[in-house]
Amino acid sequence: MFDPVEKLKEFIRFPSVSTDPSSGAGMRGAQTFVSSLLTSIGFSVEVVPTELHPIIWAQREGNPAWPHLVIYGHYDVQPADPLNLWKTPAFEPTIIGNRIYGRGAADNKGPLLTNIAAVAKALEDDPQLPLRITFLIEGEEEMGSPSFPKFLERYADKLRAADFVYLSDTGLPNENQVVITAGLRGLALFDVHITGAKSDLHSGLHGGVLLNPIQALSEILASLHTPDGRVNVPGFYDAVLDVESWERDELKKLGGDEQRYAEFLGIEAFHVAPGFSPFEAVRFQPTLEFNGIGGGYQGEGTKTVIPSKAFAKISCRLVPNQQPELIKQLVMATIRARTPKGVKLEFVDQHKGDPYVVVPPDRANTPANQSPILARAFRATHAAIAEVWGRPPIYLREGGSVPIIAEIKRVTGLDSVMLGLFLPEDNLHAPNESFNLDVMRKGTETTRRMLHALARG
Amino acid sequence: MFDPVEKLKEFIRFPSVSTDPSSGAGMRGAQTFVSSLLTSIGFSVEVVPTELHPIIWAQREGNPAWPHLVIYGHYDVQPADPLNLWKTPAFEPTIIGNRIYGRGAADNKGPLLTNIAAVAKALEDDPQLPLRITFLIEGEEEMGSPSFPKFLERYADKLRAADFVYLSDTGLPNENQVVITAGLRGLALFDVHITGAKSDLHSGLHGGVLLNPIQALSEILASLHTPDGRVNVPGFYDAVLDVESWERDELKKLGGDEQRYAEFLGIEAFHVAPGFSPFEAVRFQPTLEFNGIGGGYQGEGTKTVIPSKAFAKISCRLVPNQQPELIKQLVMATIRARTPKGVKLEFVDQHKGDPYVVVPPDRANTPANQSPILARAFRATHAAIAEVWGRPPIYLREGGSVPIIAEIKRVTGLDSVMLGLFLPEDNLHAPNESFNLDVMRKGTETTRRMLHALARG
DSSP states (O other): OOOOHHHHHHHTTTTBBTTOOGGGGHHHHHHHHHHHHHHHHEEEEEEEEESSEEEEEEEOOTTTTSOOOEEEEEBBBBBOOOOGGGOOOTOOOHHHHHHEETTTTTIHHHHHHHHHHHHHHHHHOTTTOOEEEEEEEEOGGGTTTOOOTHHHHHHHHHTTSOOOEEEOSBBOBTTTTTTTEEOOEEEEEEEEEEEOOOSSSSTTTTTSSOOHHHHHHHHHTTTTTOTTTTTTTTTTTTOOOOHHHHHHHHHHHHHOOOHHHHHHHHSSOOOOOOOOHHHHHHOOOEEEEEEEEOOOOOOOSSOOOOOOOEEEEEEEETTOOOHHHHHHHHHHHHHHHOOTTEEEEEEEEEEEEEEEEEOTSSTTOOOOTTOOOHHHHHHHHHHHHHHHSSSEEEEEEEOOOOOHHHHHHHHHHOEEOOOOOOOOGGTTTTTEEEEHHHHHHHHHHHHHHHHHHHOOO | OOHHHHHHHHHSSSSOOOTGHHHHHHHHHHHHHHHHHHTTTTTTEEEEESSSSSSEEEEOOOOOSSOOOEEEEOOOOOOSGGGOOSSSSSSSEETTEEESSEEEEEIIIIHHHHHHHHHHHHHHOOOOOOOOEEEEESSOOTTTTTTHHHHHHHHEEEETTTEEEEOOOOOOSBBTTTTEEEEEEEEEEEEEEEOSSSSOEEEETTTSSSSSSSHHHHHHHHHOTTTTTBBOOTTTTTTTOOHHHHHHHHHHHHHHOOOHHHHHTOOSSOOOOOOOHHOOOOOOOOOOEEEEEEEEEESSSOEEESSSEEEEEEEEEEEEEOOOHHHHHHHHHHHHHHHTTTTTEEEEEEEOOOOOEEOOTTTTTTOTTHHHHHHHHHHHHHHHHOOOSSOOEEEESSSSHHHHHHHHHHHHOOOEEEEOOBBBGGGGTTOEEEEEHHHHHHHHHHHHHHHHHHHHH
């Protein structure tokens, strides 16, 4: 049995930034690393080529009567910039106290290795473990999984033969309280580009005769929210489903401390749509967020130009039952209608993903036809968490997105059991990302126990 | 006598970007080049050290009874970025047709060399030319001349002993119509920085609970203009002087073609404060312009962060009698009042400069105590233009700024005769800057004739 922490260090060292065309070696390194590790614990590994980054499909076959789970993860990571804000090198894993620092430590290399280690241990405990296990590990999660739909078409029948998906790519609120993630927000992303004059102009010689594209863009962006924090796009909220009462009850168990959360974020005041607490808003409400903006001179000192161009990167997080394509069209149409005369508007489409919900067994809105093995998996995970962490999990939707989970559900009908493993302080998608090694150890033990329980029937 | 075009090529090759700390060699090269050239035509050159880039003070002494002019220019240039938009290398002068391309070709290396060549020719014509001439050539014009006030304190008495300043750092509307610039806009520049959370955040995990700094910044910027194009800052226009009727008459002589101007800029529609034509607005109206904006992820693809910070670079162009410091305070106070709760606001102060007007002789508002030598200089320049270009000049204020001209006036009382030499298509402060060699030739001849006429009394 390998040492999970040593393996995680090795994994982090590959700079597998899927969106960066210069990260080819890092992507190949991470893929080969995972493939070899799965081979070493007895899986037959197929590296499925795609137009971009291959998908790893690794199987442990067995009796078709056994429960069959598909463990999902991704070997790609977010870009590490701004590099100057990292206190340790982004791709040189550094352990400080009970944390390992490095890009991807928590998203998703640490949690993925946690589950691989759990499988390895369970098979070491019982080489005849009566479970079929498939690993499905992609390399494009951080870029919206563009190759996944084609892969899904080809592998849909194989997936339909499985019982459920299991993954750890979501969060837990604190070290003492595990969450089984009951839903994910969807995504709709695109860029807005505004062009004024055909080139940058001297702001003295021509200032006062034309609309500055930064001004036009600011006016558009400023119009997309109401002062009270709601998205100001007609129709944006039309499809949003009401929150179930059991969901509110679960959230009450969380008992989040708003003051501590504000301090953690480093903000003086929350800015939440009316009628929601911060903890509710992040789970139950959709957003329209500006991820980046640029235009004109951004260097030191001054350059007195009227820039020719300005742009913003927009992402919407969506909740059930919002449709990403429809939301994208609504927001784009609103922007088009609000673009002032005298500038040109262009959109660059980015990726999108459906929101997802899975209802655990025994709730008011649990589907009548829920798969008995999925229900067993939920109960086994619940029991393992209660044993290992000394406290049962709560069931919460989360603000993040793993779009392929909804895509797998849509195409194959498979639901997912999501064991949240990263903490708010793990700094996902930000400088100084890290993963808690105690969580890793407990997570491994949780999944190991879940596997044995599931195997016992 | 040197070849002005060859010398201009040599001058452009020095990348003298004053705002760029890595351009030290280029700055020194340009300074040494100008100093040597002035020495070679008989001037005694003093290189006056400053905290940043030295000022060249070069004199041709003579009888104190002779008229004394100070020729101003600057050897620094704007940054050349975005470099990818240049069709020829920014610092490798390239002649195509009757134009020379390169950063600084028009602002201010070409026009400065035009005037140096004119002086060289006039002294070649008449080595005993009864004029005292001083060159005052700085290296910080493109960064707001931070060292100039201290220099001015030390050299104020020497400047007071002169009669007027002569310069070519302004424009002419087209090749057939020379303008003597009767006024310049002032400047007030600063940056706005908005900070939200203490670091970039995952837009899924935390989206919906806090105010995005890009949103806050957009709201602030969007509020700074009314939809009809006026600056929406209380008190901004209070000190603006009415336009004199002779100024409107001069502008009528220009007979600008709005359609052609719009095509030149590449815009579909003008956006001008009500009551002004584009040609009036750029000369008679103040502006508040956004020169740059930045925040969050600006690369390819997507990065779903809520950025911690966003900033904008703001510049106001001011007209008589607006006071830059007061305007800065007004705009900053307005921004402060409009900054929404939940984000932090900081300003980074940049430079500023007063607006300037000089009234030519024989106008309704010509000062009664106007210096007779200044009046003679205006008339000599007028006559030389009429002879060389076949058409008398018109007298117009211009939208650009040469802040030290107002500063010299304020401290020493000296006014300036400004012979406009760059054309709208010269692309100042923008990629593919160029200078028209016919204008250079005619400009040299104009200044040569002006010098002889002034010497004749």
